Amino acid sequence: xxxxxxxLLGIGLTLIFGIMRVVNFTHGELYSFGAYMMFMFVMLLHxxxxxxxxxxxxxxxxxxxxxxxxxxxxLRGADIDTTMLVMIGAWIAMQNVEQLIWSGVAKSITSPxxxxxxxxxxISVAWSRLFVFAVALLLIAGTYALVDRTRIGRAMxxxxxxxxxxxxxxxxxxxxxxxxFALGSGLAAAAGALLGPVxxxxxxxxxxxxLKAFAIVILGGLGSILGATIGxxxxxxxxxxxxxxxxxxxxxAMGFALIILVLLMRPTGLISRKDRIG
Amino acid sequence: xxxxxxLALLALLLSVPLWVGNFYVLHVLIVTGIFTIxxxxxxxxxxxxxxLSLGHAVFFGIGAYVSALVxxxxxxxxxxxWLVTLDPQPVWLAMLCAVAIAGLCGWAIGRVSFKVRGAYxxxxxxxxxxxxxxxxxxxxxxxQGPMALNNIPPLAVSLPGLDEFDFIGKVxxxxxxxxxxxxxYVVIARLVHSRAGRAMIxxxxxxxxxxxxxxxxxxxxxxxxxVSAAIAGAAGALxxxxxxxxxxxxxxxLYTVTMVIMVVxxxxxxxxxxxxxxxxFGLLPEVLRSFAIRPEVQWxxxxxxxxxxxxxxxxxxxxxxxxxxxxxxRADAPAAPTTGSSPGRIVP
Numbered sequence: 001x002x003x004x005x006x007x008l009l010g011i012g013l014t015l016i017f018g019i020m021r022v023v024n025f026t027h028g029e030l031y032s033f034g035a036y037m038m039f040m041f042v043m044l045l046h047x048x049x050x051x052x053x054x055x056x057x058x059x060x061x062x063x064x065x066x067x068x069x070x071x072x073x074x075l076r077g078a079d080i081d082t083t084m085l086v087m088i089g090a091w092i093a094m095q096n097v098e099q100l101i102w103s104g105v106a107k108s109i110t111s112p113x114x115x116x117x118x119x120x121x122x123i124s125v126a127w128s129r130l131f132v133f134a135v136a137l138l139l140i141a142g143t144y145a146l147v148d149r150t151r152i153g154r155a156m157x158x159x160x161x162x163x164x165x166x167x168x169x170x171x172x173x174x175x176x177x178x179x180x181f182a183l184g185s186g187l188a189a190a191a192g193a194l195l196g197p198v199x200x201x202x203x204x205x206x207x208x209x210x211l212k213a214f215a216i217v218i219l220g221g222l223g224s225i226l227g228a229t230i231g232x233x234x235x236x237x238x239x240x241x242x243x244x245x246x247x248x249x250x251x252x253a254m255g256f257a258l259i260i261l262v263l264l265m266r267p268t269g270l271i272s273r274k275d276r277i278g
Numbered sequence: 279x280x281x282x283x284x285l286a287l288l289a290l291l292l293s294v295p296l297w298v299g300n301f302y303v304l305h306v307l308i309v310t311g312i313f314t315i316x317x318x319x320x321x322x323x324x325x326x327x328x329x330l331s332l333g334h335a336v337f338f339g340i341g342a343y344v345s346a347l348v349x350x351x352x353x354x355x356x357x358x359x360w361l362v363t364l365d366p367q368p369v370w371l372a373m374l375c376a377v378a379i380a381g382l383c384g385w386a387i388g389r390v391s392f393k394v395r396g397a398y399x400x401x402x403x404x405x406x407x408x409x410x411x412x413x414x415x416x417x418x419x420x421x422q423g424p425m426a427l428n429n430i431p432p433l434a435v436s437l438p439g440l441d442e443f444d445f446i447g448k449v450x451x452x453x454x455x456x457x458x459x460x461x462x463y464v465v466i467a468r469l470v471h472s473r474a475g476r477a478m479i480x481x482x483x484x485x486x487x488x489x490x491x492x493x494x495x496x497x498x499x500x501x502x503x504x505v506s507a508a509i510a511g512a513a514g515a516l517x518x519x520x521x522x523x524x525x526x527x528x529x530x531x532l533y534t535v536t537m538v539i540m541v542v543x544x545x546x547x548x549x550x551x552x553x554x555x556x557x558x559f560g561l562l563p564e565v566l567r568s569f570a571i572r573p574e575v576q577w578x579x580x581x582x583x584x585x586x587x588x589x590x591x592x593x594x595x596x597x598x599x600x601x602x603x604x605x606x607x608r609a610d611a612p613a614a615p616t617t618g619s620s621p622g623r624i625v626p
Contacts, residue, residue, distance in 0.1 A: 023397050071585065080396055081330045085542055085588050088535055093581030100574040207531070211408055214401045222397075253412040256405035263394055263402055 002239075004136030005191045007232025009209060010216030011143055011225050012187035018223020019160045019180045021080055025087040026067060028210025029094040030185045034060050034192030035201040036098065039107045042197075049112045053135075053193050060189020061182045068181035073174070099203040111197040132194045139190055140229060143183070147225060152179050160223050188213075208252060215255035219262055291456055295449045304448035310560025311455035312517050315462050316533075317540035317552035319509035322466055324538070325546035326475065327502045328482030329392075332534050333403030336387070336410045337380045337507040339528040341514025343414065343421060345369075345376035346430045346524045354420045369433045373515040380511020381504045388503030392496055395485075404531065411529035426525035433519050451520050458516055459553075462509050467549055469505060478502055482547075539580075543587045545594025554595055 009031065016024045034056045041052035071090060075083050113127035147153040155176045158166040167173050192206070199205075216235055220227025235255050242254040298304055320334045349372035353363040367375075391402045414421045421427065432446050433454065469475050477498045480488040489495045518524045536559065544555025562583075566576040591598050 017397065021397075023400060074589070082588055082592065084330065084397075084400065085538070086585050088538070089581040089584030089588070091581070092535065092584070093578045096574040096577035096581070100572060100578070211404065214404065218398065218401055250412060250416055253409050253416075256409045256412075259405040260390065260402060260409070263390075263398060 003233035003236035004133045004140070005195050005232075006212060006216055006236050007140055007229045008136050008187050008191040008194075009213040010220060010228035010232045011140065012184035012191075013210075013213040014217045014220060014223055014225065014228040015147075015156070015180055016184040017217055019156055020072070020177050021083075022072060022181075023080065023084045023087065024181075024184070025084070025091040025210065026094060027184070027188050027213055028206025028208075029091055029098070030060055030064060030188035030206075031192035031209045032098060032201070032203060032206035033063060033094075034189030034194075035109075035196030035205065036102055036107075036192075037189070038193040038196045039102075039109050039201050042109050043107070049197075053190075056193035057186050057190040060193075061186035063189070064185020065178055065182040067185070068178050072177070072181065095203055095206070102201075102203065106200040106202045108200045109197040128198055132198060135194055136191070139187065143187065144225065146183070152176065156180055212252075212255050215259045218259045288460075295452055301448050304452055306561065306564050308448065308451050308455050308520060309517075310556060311452075311459055312513050312520070313536060313540065313560055314553055314556030315455070315459050315513040315516070316510050317537045317544075317556045318459075318462050318466055319506045319513065320537045321541045321546060321552040322469070322502050322506040322509075324541055325548065325551065326470055326482065327478045327499055329395075329499065329502075330400050330538075331391075331403045331503075331506075332400050332531070332538065333387075333405070333407035334506075334510060334537055335529050335531070335533040336403075336407045337384060337510035338514040338517070338533060339407075339410060339414065339526075340383050341376040341380045341511030342518040342524045342528050343427070343514075344379045344511070345372045345515035346427045346518045347420070348372035348375045349431055349519070350427065350429075352420060366431075369431055369519060373433070373512070373519070376515035376518075377508045377512045380514065381508035383511075384503040384505075384507020385500060387507075388500040389496075392499045392503070407529055407531065407534060411526050414526035414529060421526070424526065426523055427518075428523050430518050430522045430524065432522065455516060455520075458512060462512070463549065463553075465505070465509065470549065474498060474501060479547075539584050539587075541594075543584075543591075543594055545596035545598075548594070548596045548600075551594050551596045558595075 009027070012030075013024060013027050016022055016027075037056035037059050038052055041047045041055055042049055047055070067090065071086055072083065075086060111128045113131060118125050118127055118130060147156055152175075155166065155171045156179070158169065158171055159173065159176050159180075163173065166176075191209075212235060216228055216231040218231075219234060220229070220231035235258065238258060239251050239254045243251040294307065295304065298307075316334065316338050319337075320331065323329050323331050323334075348364065348367050349369045351364050351366035353361060355361050387403075387406055391399055391406070394402060415423055417423070432451075470478075477488070477493045480491075480493055481495060481498060485495060514528065517528070540555035540559045541552050542555070543559060544553065545551030559580075563576055563580070566579055567573075587594075
């Protein structure tokens with residue numbers, strides 16, 4: 001189940017990273033934003049669980065579009081460090097706005113699934129986790145379809161390969177960037193909205209999620225959706241192994257140790273593209 | 279003129295404890311000074327070699343932990359039946375160890391990280407910081423984990439013929455930090471103006487070109503990383519012995535971000551930049567605290583300010599002021615007589 005969530009986060013980030021050359025530090029905030037929206041809709045407004053999920057994701061898309069429009073649009077052509085600093089500033093501001101609104105106390109969301117697990121031949125799986133996994137897979141498949149089959153997806157792929165040439169060929173770069181950032185943000189918000197009901201929601205939950213998403217992007221190689229998918233599942237798997245054999249305290253360190261190892265051995269990621277920044 | 283300004287600034291800094299009676303203000307100044315030293319060391323990497331390291335808190339944290347551990351002594355099992363123990367050592371020795379080990383870590387991390395550039399480099403450096411934080415959190419036997427290392431002794435110096443002098447209290451620590459900051463400034467200034475420093479700047483401007491004229495890229499980058507890490511380690515050691523408690527939070531990303539803001543706001547690649555930025559962003563939270571009701575609001579202001587600085591002053595405060603200064607000088611120039619030695623052109 002975590003693999004699916006990690007893959008969602010990684011795909012969102014790798015799209016933004018690969019196409020826009022923006023290291024998106026607000027990614028983790030979009031993730032916690034999704035979770036908080038879920039909390040607001042389900043627990044405060046008492047809306048339907050599934051409707052809330054859709055709404056939270058849609059708001060994530062909208063917030064992503066706003067960030068792109070307000071902050072990043074005027075930074076076209078700025079170097080990667082400059083945009084990175086702006087995103088760090090946005091990240092700090094967003095996290096503290098969240099803390100201000102929702103306070104630091106962890107929130108929990110009740111999910112509509114039966115608490116008795118589904119038992120399948122000796123393996124028992126919680127229904128809520130099964131649901132998260134299924135939706136995550138669905139969203140991943142949807143992203144593939146969007147990027148591979150639609151017009152805007154083709155524009156994204158063209159921009160990824162060569163932004164200037166794509167513009168010369170008549171691709172509207174602004175729209176493509178907007179769509180990319182909104183899509184990536186929506187995926188992050190969906191990941192948060194899915195995972196919020198399983199765990200608890202806190203303002204700082206996005207930090208570790210964002211760092212793990214970076215690990216996944218590095219693992220999978222820049223701009224590779226397939227790489228991010230595999231990377232997400234791989235990271236979840238390695239974390240479990242590490243927690244089992246080393247110590248559960250080092251679970252979260254696995255991802256970072258992995259980044260360092262991968263960059264030592266294969267700086268372009270496991271599934272390498274020709275492209276490499278810098 | 280320039281020399282006079284520096285002397286005036288030094289006199290001002292030296293006399294601070296004489297006219298600032300408030301210990302809280304002095305405390306804020308000391309902490310600001312420590313972070314300014316760290317920002318100066320980051321500037322060497324970020325401003326002069328152009329590598330954005332977002333794991334700089336690693337070196338700060340390692341300096342703090344090493345210095346604390348050496349001065350407290352420790353006993354740790356490296357293997358089930360291999361116990362390594364160290365008796366408490368004098369603090370000055372501990373601080374030297376901190377500088378040396380931080381420098382060593384700078385060398386090791388530099389060797390690994392400089393294989394990649396740009397966004398990848400940034401993420402590798404973040405990863406190192408996060409691994410360090412998790413190790414500090416989980417290696418209870420050595421670091422006490424989240425319990426933190428307590429009762430770290432302050433620096434004590436015994437000069438021949440004098441009584442032992444303890445750096446306890448605000449005033450001695452203020453001078454200690456001030457001296458360390460001046461030392462760090464001199465080291466960085468010497469390095470930057472040397473052949474190695476010019477090589478670093480060449481790397482920032484155009485790496486392929488620099489390497490094509492025979493500058494050994496990795497060697498100079500690693501050199502910058504070692505010096506930078508050692509100074510950050512010294513800042514961490516000062517912090518440990520001043521605050522007297524070290525917990526795994528010293529590795530937090532937020533500390534690195536604070537240093538980056540100081541450097542970028544002040545002006546990366548200028549010697550004065552991190553000092554100006556350090557003073558502004560070290561004191562700003564205190565100023566905001568007196569206005570804002572909640573710490574969250576302060577942080578929101580911090581983040582927004584950071585964005586605004588990038589938009590409005592992309593090169594930082596010091597270069598902006600310098601160019602204003604120059605423009606004022608040039609505006610005067612036509613009025614001056616243009617014959618002979620042309621006094622209007624004295625302003626660089």
